[in-house]
Amino acid sequence: MTKKVKIVLADDEVLFRGVMKNMLENTGDYQVLYDVGNGLELTKKLENAKDDDFPDLILMDLKMPELNGIEATKIIAKKHPDLKIVALTTHKGKSFIINMLNLGAAGYITKSCSPEEMLDTLKEVVRKGFYYSEEVMQVINxxxxxxxxxxxxxxxxxxxxxxxxxxxxxxxxxxxxxxxxxxxxxxxxxxxxxxxxxxxxxxxxxxxxxxxxxxxxxxxxxxxxxxxxxxxxx
The missing domain is CATH 1.10.10.10 (Winged helix-like DNA-binding domain superfamily/Winged helix DNA-binding domain)
Incomplete structure (x- = not known):
């Protein structure tokens, strides 16, 4: 990745967002434009974003106050179908995975994965537009x-x-x-x-x-x- 990927973090845990931001920016491949604590704040930010400030990718938690990640994904996918959304969540339930994939999520990562797995997934999503792990493929099947x-x-x-x-x-x-x-x-x-x-x-x-x-x-x-x-x- 020569040009930095512009990324947004949506998660209701402030400490987690801070750790994620540091990890992503320390790779040299990503620029975290901003981070938000809920889906409502995220959709408002996207509405007011200029072209230069518009993200390439969103890391989306599913359980957030005011507007959860699934509902936020539904709204964003309609308005910005080319914007890549990757779920990053504690939820391993099959219904959560299927719901997000049906909405067109480019990937699904659980917070129990290793940093290397997460970075590999993001790299693949950036490289070709989507990435579904073996675990996600099995859920689909x-x-x-x-x-x-x-x-x-x-x-x-x-x-x-x-x-x-x-x-x-x-x-x-x-x-x-x-x-x-x-x-x-x-x-x-x-x-x-x-x-x-x-x-x-x-x-x-x-x-x-x-x-x-x-x-x-x-x-x-x-x-x-x-x-x-x-x-x-x-």
Missing amino acids: ENFQKGNKKNRLSMLDANFITKREKEVLLLLCKQFKTQEIAEQLFLSERTVEGHRNNLLGKTNSKNVVGLIVYGLQHGIIELSDLVNPLGHED
Whole structure:
């Protein structure tokens, strides 16, 4: 990362925010624009932010007063769909994970993880726009296996996805970024983006999580395809 990533911290624990700010800025990769104690304060800050002061990424706690992290994410995702939000929380419950991913969260980290794990996750989110750990992938798979209709896509004929789109889908689900997919499939990045947009439209998915569910649903991918996403070569 040559240019510093502009980041905002949203957490109701002042001491935790201070520790996080020091850790992130000491890496030399991040500039913490500001930190807030609740979702309401966060949404107001974003409303008044100028272009130069607008963050690239938000680290979002889920349990906060006045406006919690899930509701804040819902509001921000509608107004700023390109803004990356990563949950950083004590909550390991599957419902919290699924709710945040359904809202388009770029990642989900628990506060019990190591500093190295957290920094690796943020690095991947910055590098390719999203990162879901093996633990999160397993939650997605379990949720799919339970047949929860609220979080499942309707069954469609998988044959309407072309062979090339299936190849792109598999690499997307393995969390490869656009440039890597283009290199693997000998395509331009613009063509890969076109296939990605086609997949989102055809499967009625809002984000990569929707594509993962679709891939599992139709046997295009297996859970084993999704684990250890940091293991592929750059």
